[in-house]
Amino acid sequence: MGRKIITVDISDFEERKQEIATQLLEASKDVGFFYIGGHGIPEEDFEKVLKAGQAFLALPDEVKAQWPFNPDSYLGHRGPDELETVTGGYDFKNQTFAGEEWPELLGEEWRNTALDFQEKVHKVAVTILKALFIALGRDENIIDDAFDITLEENPSFVAWNYYPPMTEEQEAAAKNGKLPPRLHAHADMDVLTILYQREGDNGLEIAPGNEIEDLSLIEDVGNAWNDMPVAREWTPLDPKPGLLTVNIGDGLTRWTDGLLKSTYHRVHAPKEGDPKGARYSIPYFVNPKLNYVIQGPEKRFSPVTGFDLLSKTGNAYVARKNDPEKTWQKKAYTGEVADLSAMLAANAATAVEALGYRVTALQTIGCCQALFTFHNSRVDNKAPRY
């Protein structure tokens, strides 16, 4: 299958706008995932921000639980079983979230490290979005306004994903082909995601959106993850030194009437020969400001706001996780996982028809823990914010 993951060098953007725009548009229309070089962020910065995240994620569970995940704001620490305890909520009238604070315990230096990183990675995001708008013949100045991270309405955020090392039981299950992915198959609900991965931390794989015609899934904001088309083939995206991995999210698919492809991806469990230790990644999820309405010129999808993209994702996640029947989790751990792999290997098309359900239902939320933080927390960590 022709899935070519290209690398686009975005250095000297002002002088090379048109060339970069053309390359990015091709990559975004085709696979929806690409590598970015010439982004200007030095390796030491990634190492520093990774250490900051690791410092938080290594804290005892009771300490991390002081910053529980909030599905409305998508902030806080999302541990494997901590989703029942949420704080705050969205105030629809004032379009604000109830206050949350940075983990003060980690101190000023920690916060500055995170914020400096967000500023740098946000510039990369803005460059990519502007290039895509140029290529589409749309007004690139919209991007500065819609994605201004200094505003209180900014909902773009950094996450630190932590996948704990494999246990002996998991290694045994992997040998029998019964280990679900470390992170379930999903498409990102945001506009764009910029991902940093450590060299050697492989596992990410993709099934591009342009092979999946049923874009009505994207229309169903917040629930698309429950109803995923089957991917017949997954293409690995192993980390490349110095490059960032970027993918188009559902928001940009909507904004371009389906032209740019939001792409399904997952993190598979370590296979024979893969590292079995802890895995980390740092995605930066880019959304327009909370009350900014996005819709494509052809109005193929209904309008959504930055808040919709942010909060419906969080709430859909919690609803699935807290389903009293545990439907999702149960299915994820049955022998069906192995059966499906075997059937798919034998004949993908027949297997899909015979099973009559979609692969995601067989997969699991995985073991991924994450910490999410916003830029605006810098303003005053006691002030009410999102």
Ligand SMILES: O=C(O)CCC(=O)C(=O)O
């Ligand atoms: O850990 C990775 O490589 C991918 C993470 C991801 O897809 C996500 O956090 O949305």
Ligand SMILES: [Fe+2]
């Ligand atoms: Fe993702």
